[in-house]
Amino acid sequence: MSLQMHAGPPPAHGDCILDEDVASRPDLKEQLIDRYAGLLNDRGWVIGGELNWLHLCLEETLVNAMVHGNEGDPDLSVNVTIWDDGDSWELVVRDRGDGFSPDEVPDPADPDALLFEHGRGILLMQDWLDELRYHDDGATAVLRRRKQRTQE
Amino acid sequence: MPCDFVTVQTYQKIVLVRITKSRLTDAADIAAAGAELQGIIDCHPKVSLLVDLSEVQAMSSQMLAKLVATYKGVQRDKGRMALAGVSKGLMPLFKTTRLHKVFEFAKDPQKLMLLWQRKPL
Numbered sequence: 006m007s008l009q010m011h012a013g014p015p016p017a018h019g020d021c022i023l024d025e026d027v028a029s030r031p032d033l034k035e036q037l038i039d040r041y042a043g044l045l046n047d048r049g050w051v052i053g054g055e056l057n058w059l060h061l062c063l064e065e066t067l068v069n070a071m072v073h074g075n076e077g078d079p080d081l082s083v084n085v086t087i088w089d090d091g092d093s094w095e096l097v098v099r100d101r102g103d104g105f106s107p108d109e110v111p112d113p114a115d116p117d118a119l120l121f122e123h124g125r126g127i128l129l130m131q132d133w134l135d136e137l138r139y140h141d142d143g144a145t146a147v148l149r150r151r152k153q154r155t156q157e
Numbered sequence: 158m159p160c161d162f163v164t165v166q167t168y169q170k171i172v173l174v175r176i177t178k179s180r181l182t183d184a185a186d187i188a189a190a191g192a193e194l195q196g197i198i199d200c201h202p203k204v205s206l207l208v209d210l211s212e213v214q215a216m217s218s219q220m221l222a223k224l225v226a227t228y229k230g231v232q233r234d235k236g237r238m239a240l241a242g243v244s245k246g247l248m249p250l251f252k253t254t255r256l257h258k259v260f261e262f263a264k265d266p267q268k269l270m271l272l273w274q275r276k277p278l
Contacts, residue, residue, distance in 0.1 A: 031184055057215050057246060064182050064217050072184075122226050125254045126218035132253040 008107040008127065009138035015097055015147045019090030026082040029071040029100075037085075038063040041096065044087065050094050050152040058133040065126035066098045066146050074100025074144055093135065095149045104143030160189040165197065171273050172197055173266075175209040181216035191223035198230040204238075205273045206231055207266055211242025221254060228259060236278065241266040 023044060027037060042059050045051045051059045067083070075081040081101045088095040110127055111118035118124070131137050136149040162178040174197065181187060197204060208224070224240070231238040239261040243251065251257040263269040 035183065054246065060182070060215060061217065061250075068184070068217070068219070119255060119259060120225055120229055122222040125221055129218055129250060129253055132249070 008110060009136075010107050010143060011138065011140045012142055013140060015138075015140045015145060018088035018093075018095040018097075018149070020088065021086055022089050023085065023087040025086075026084050028079050029075040029077060029081050029083055030079050031068070031071055031077070034064070034067050034071070037067060041085070041087065045094060048152075051150075052153050055133075055153060062130045062133065062148055063096075065130055066096070066148060069126065069146065070098050070100035073105075074102035076102065093149055093151045095147060097145060097147050099141065099145040102144050104139070104141060106143070160193045162186070163190055163193045165193070167201075168270065169274065170201070170203070170277060171205040171207065171270055172201055173207050173209065173270070175212070177212045179212060179214040181213055181220040184219065187217070187219045187223055190220070191226065194223065194227040195230065198227065198234060198236075202234050202236070203278045204231060204234065204236040205278060206236060206238040207241055207263065207270060207273075208238070209241045209266060210247065211244070213242075214244065214246060216247065216250065218254075221250065221256065225256070225259070237261075237273070239263045239269055241269070 027033065038060055041063055042051070042056060045059060046056060070083045071077065075083065084099040086097045088097070111121045111124040127137065130148065134148050134150050136147070138147050139145065140147060162176060164175045164177065166173045174194065176190060178186060181190065194208075197206065206227070228238050241263040243262055248257070251260065
């Protein structure tokens, strides 16, 4: 699956149900993950065993934003928004960094990349999400998935 | 610093590592587990390394990277490595990243250890 990269910011995706800035502090990451996952779970949008995948996606996205995008600087914030368009939810995570090039992400189809020690987070997220795309040259990650209760 | 969620048992030249933490997502935990695994490679050339993940329910790509680094270290030293107890919930991570083609997965760890004892490196 190719990586979607857009230069500009992402468009609004229905109603915004959360908009906050958080410090780039990995020690707070678990609390944030529990809160965002709880928010989606409480609405019945992600339930049961799927929660493990949601936790994984939140983990990968927040680590990328805090550690790579903001280079671990606690004074730099990460903006998190969650959107609801009726059929799907969208989580948008924006860091203050310069983004990244899709060329930096190993191609999973390349056997030579199999033993690389980086680049698997995006691959894992793509596997579960309906859509993973990047805006602002990679500084903003957009994670979208259909609400679980509408699928069942 | 010893890692309180990693236990290491050595049987002749076979090393059994049990990771007893359900979520391997915290950067400090992952660094500690990685250091423990690296220490085993450093202390045991040509090691036969079995990593028991039966208590692990979730892990991040960073932990997968540590397992890959361990695998590469073991291969470099002409050793061998297998994973045991990988749950149904965890297996998709290996399949999605194609690491299921890299690692040997032991369905029966005891049997594999007996086999390794019979065929030492």
